[in-house]
Amino acid sequence: MVAYKSKVVERIELPSRERRERALAEAGYNVFELASEDVFIDLLTDSGTGAMSDAQWAALMRGDESYAGSRSFERLESAVREVMGFSRVVPTHQGRGAENVLYGALLSEGDVVPNNTHFDTTRAHVANQGAEPVDCPVEGARDPTADGPFKGNVSLERARAVVDDVGAERVPLVIQTITNNSAAGQPVSVENTRRVREFADEIDATFVIDACRFAENAGFVRRREGEFEGYEIAEIAREQLGYADAVVMSGKKDGLVNAGGFVTTDDDDLFERCKQRAILYEGFPTYGGMAGRDVAAMAVGLREAVTEAYVTDRLEEVRKFATLLSDAGVPVYTPPGGHAVYIDAGAALPHLEPAEFPGQALVCELYREGGVRGVELGSFAFPDTDRPELVRLAVPRRTYHAEHFEHVAETAATVLENPESIDGLEVVSDPSMPELRHFTASLEPLSS
Numbered sequence: 312m313v314a315y316k317s318k319v320v321e322r323i324e325l326p327s328r329e330r331r332e333r334a335l336a337e338a339g340y341n342v343f344e345l346a347s348e349d350v351f352i353d354l355l356t357d358s359g360t361g362a363m364s365d366a367q368w369a370a371l372m373r374g375d376e377s378y379a380g381s382r383s384f385e386r387l388e389s390a391v392r393e394v395m396g397f398s399r400v401v402p403t404h405q406g407r408g409a410e411n412v413l414y415g416a417l418l419s420e421g422d423v424v425p426n427n428t429h430f431d432t433t434r435a436h437v438a439n440q441g442a443e444p445v446d447c448p449v450e451g452a453r454d455p456t457a458d459g460p461f462k463g464n465v466s467l468e469r470a471r472a473v474v475d476d477v478g479a480e481r482v483p484l485v486i487q488t489i490t491n492n493s494a495a496g497q498p499v500s501v502e503n504t505r506r507v508r509e510f511a512d513e514i515d516a517t518f519v520i521d522a523c524r525f526a527e528n529a530g531f532v533r534r535r536e537g538e539f540e541g542y543e544i545a546e547i548a549r550e551q552l553g554y555a556d557a558v559v560m561s562g563k564k565d566g567l568v569n570a571g572g573f574v575t576t577d578d579d580d581l582f583e584r585c586k587q588r589a590i591l592y593e594g595f596p597t598y599g600g601m602a603g604r605d606v607a608a609m610a611v612g613l614r615e616a617v618t619e620a621y622v623t624d625r626l627e628e629v630r631k632f633a634t635l636l637s638d639a640g641v642p643v644y645t646p647p648g649g650h651a652v653y654i655d656a657g658a659a660l661p662h663l664e665p666a667e668f669p670g671q672a673l674v675c676e677l678y679r680e681g682g683v684r685g686v687e688l689g690s691f692a693f694p695d696t697d698r699p700e701l702v703r704l705a706v707p708r709r710t711y712h713a714e715h716f717e718h719v720a721e722t723a724a725t726v727l728e729n730p731e732s733i734d735g736l737e738v739v740s741d742p743s744m745p746e747l748r749h750f751t752a753s754l755e756p757l758s759s
C-alpha cells in the first residue's frame with residue numbers, strides 16, 4: 312500500500328504525436344536534448360528528481376542562511392550521526408563535489424583504486440587525481456538474466472588480483488558502491504562489506520563507501536540476507552556503513568533532496584584535509600555550496616530515507632514496475648535493482664547490431680510512442696566496451712503513481728509489437744569527449 316497522499320501537484324501532459332515526432336527530430340534523436348515540457352513520464356534519472364515531504368518543505372522555511380556556524384548544519388550533523396553513525400561532516404553541492412573533496416584528499420598520481428563498479432563521476436574523479444579506477448564486479452553482474460541476491464557485490468578475488476598485480480603500496484583506497492548503480496542498481500550484502508573491510512585492513516588501505524542508495528540497499532539486505540531478517544532498516548544501514556572509514560554521499564538519491572551531498576568520517580585527520588579542499592571547491596564547511604535551507608531539507612530527508620514506510624514503498628514500487636513490464640512481454644534485467652528497471656534492448660531488438668544502437672533506438676521509440684523518457688546505457692553511452700544493450704527507466708522517488716507505470720509498460724509493449732520495424736541509428740555529430748558523447752551527440756535513423 313502506498314504510504315503517501317498528494318498535497319502539491321504538478322500538471323503533466325502527453326504532447327500530440329506530431330509534436331513528439333518533431334521534438335525527437337529536433338533533439339537529434341538524443342533525449343537529453345528534449346525540453347522537459349515535451350516529456351510526459353520522465354524516467355531519465357532518479358537523481359534529484361524526487362518529491363520532498365511536507366516535513367522537508369517546512370524545514371526549508373526554517374533554513375539558516377548564515378555563512379558560518381549555521382543551525383541547519385548542526386541539524387545535518389546530528390542526522391548524519393544518527394542515521395549513518397559518523398561524527399564529522401563536510402557538506403558539498405552534490406555527490407561529485409564530495410568525490411572531488413574526498414578523492415583529492417586520498418589519492419595521488421599512479422594509485423590504483425578497486426571498486427565494485429565506478430559510477431561515471433567516480434571514475435572521472437579517481438582519474439582526475441592521476442589514479443586508475445579498476446572495476447571489480449562479481450561474475451554475472453552484467454548479465455541481465457543471471458540470478459543472485461547480491462549481484463552488486465565487490466569481487467574480492469578481482470580486488471586481490473589488482474593488489475597482486477600492482478602491489479599493495481599503490482592501492483591506498485578501496486571503494487564499495489551501494490547499491491551498485493552502474494551494475495543495474497544491484498544490492499551489496501553486509502557480509503561483502505565486512506570482507507572488503509578485512510581486505511582494506513590487510514593492505515592498509517582506506518575503505519570508502521559510496522552510499523548514494525544506502526537505504527535502498529538496507530531494504531534488500533533485510534529481504535535477502537538471512538542474518539538481518541527482522542532488523543530495522545536504520546539498524547542495517549548503520550551496521551553496513553559502520554565498516555567504512557569514510558562515506559561519500561549524493562543527497563539527490565537517498566538524501567531525498569533535489570540538490571546536495573557530503574563526505575562523512577570519524578577520522579579527524581581526513582576530516583581536516585577534506586575541509587580544506589571543501590573551502591577551495593565547495594564553500595565554507597558549514598554550507599559547502601548548498602543554501603542553508605537545502606542543508607536543512609537534506610537533514611530531514613536522511614532520516615526519512617531509513618523509515619520503514621519509505622523503504623518498503625520504494626522497493627515495492629520498483630519491483631511492481633519491473634513486473635508490469637515483464638508481464639507485458641518486455642525483457643528486463645533480473646532481479647530488478649533499487650532505483651530503476653532496465654530493459655534488455657539487445658534481447659528486445661535482436662535484428663540490430665550494437666553499432667546500430669538498439670538501446671538508443673528503443674529509447675527513441677518509447678518517447679515517440681508514449682512520451683516516455685528513459686536513457687540508453689549500452690553501445691551509444693559506452694563506446695568500446697562490451698556491455699549489454701540496456702535502457703534504464705529510472706524511478707524518481709515518491710513521484711509517479713501506478714497509472715504512470717502502467718502507461719510506460721503499455722507503451723513498451725506497443726513499441727515491441729513490431730520490433731523488426733524499428734530502425735537503428737547512426738551518430739552524425741560527435742562532441743569532443745567520447746566518454747560524454749551520449750549527453751550531446753546527434754543521431755539519425757539509418758533509414759533516412
Ligand SMILES: *Cc1c(COP(=O)(O)O)cnc(C)c1O
Pocket residue numbers: 358405406407408430432433488492521523561562563564571572
Ligand atoms: C549520482 C551518483 C554520484 C554522483 O552524485 P551527483 O549528486 O550526481 O554529483 C556518485 N556515485 C553514485 C553511485 C551515484 O549514483
